[in-house]
Amino acid sequence: MTAESMKQTGVTEFTNPNLSVLYSAEEIRSRIAELGEQITSDYQGHDLVVVGVLKGSCVFMADLMRAIDLPMTIDFMAVSSYKDGTVSTGDVEILKDLSNPIRGKDVLVVEDIVDTGLTLTRLLEILGSRGAASIRLASFLDKPEPRINKELKVDYTGFVIPNEFVVGYGLDAAGRYRNLPFIGVVKNPAEA
Ligand code: IMP
Numbered sequence: 182m183t184a185e186s187m188k189q190t191g192v193t194e195f196t197n198p199n200l201s202v203l204y205s206a207e208e209i210r211s212r213i214a215e216l217g218e219q220i221t222s223d224y225q226g227h228d229l230v231v232v233g234v235l236k237g238s239c240v241f242m243a244d245l246m247r248a249i250d251l252p253m254t255i256d257f258m259a260v261s262s263y264k265d266g267t268v269s270t271g272d273v274e275i276l277k278d279l280s281n282p283i284r285g286k287d288v289l290v291v292e293d294i295v296d297t298g299l300t301l302t303r304l305l306e307i308l309g310s311r312g313a314a315s316i317r318l319a320s321f322l323d324k325p326e327p328r329i330n331k332e333l334k335v336d337y338t339g340f341v342i343p344n345e346f347v348v349g350y351g352l353d354a355a356g357r358y359r360n361l362p363f364i365g366v367v368k369n370p371a372e373a
């Protein structure tokens with residue numbers, strides 16, 4: 182739906198009938214509280230560096246970090262995956278690197294979704310060569326079906342989802358829908 186046709190019908194971005202809600206804002210809130218408690222307990226006595234992978238993780242990161250009751254600093258990376266058509270090739274280009282070294286630090290990488298896992302595999306290799314004390318991965322969503330790297334371990338997962346293209350809560354379709362407070366499935370991508 183275009184902004185113009187939405188204005189005419191009274192439909193808004195959040196009530197767009199082309200979206201079906203998979204996880205509501207309320208369900209997300211309570212799951213993140215659980216994740217935060219788990220992480221807080223696992224890292225007792227440690228300082229954390231929470232590293233968000235831009236742009237998709239921004240909403241999850243903002244909520245998750247406020248659910249973790251530990252001393253922490255945050256940092257961001259931005260990577261672009263080289264895709265051959267729609268298939269990830271596993272090569273990543275670093276568009277924005279960390280602002281600070283992670284040598285000796287306990288690092289929690291925060292992602293929006295793990296799909297084939299190729300982007301994160303490469304990213305974790307890159308970070309793994311920098312001498313961190315530990316590196317773990319938190320992904321809001323895990324879509325195991327298309328996974329190519331079956332070895333990739335997701336330490337903290339919000340929700341395991343079926344093999345569908347989802348949007349909202351930071352995740353986009355062609356740049357749109359990151360601001361939805363829920364996770365939705367686009368029913369008809371041609372009408373998006
Ligand atoms: P992969 O794990 O290397 O295949 O790439 C994961 C990246 O693809 C994620 O960080 C997202 O940016 C994007 N992605 C994968 N599945 C979805 C989806 O269902 N909705 C939106 N973005 C997705």
Ligand code: MG
Nearest residue numbers: 235236237293
């Ligand atoms: Mg991403």
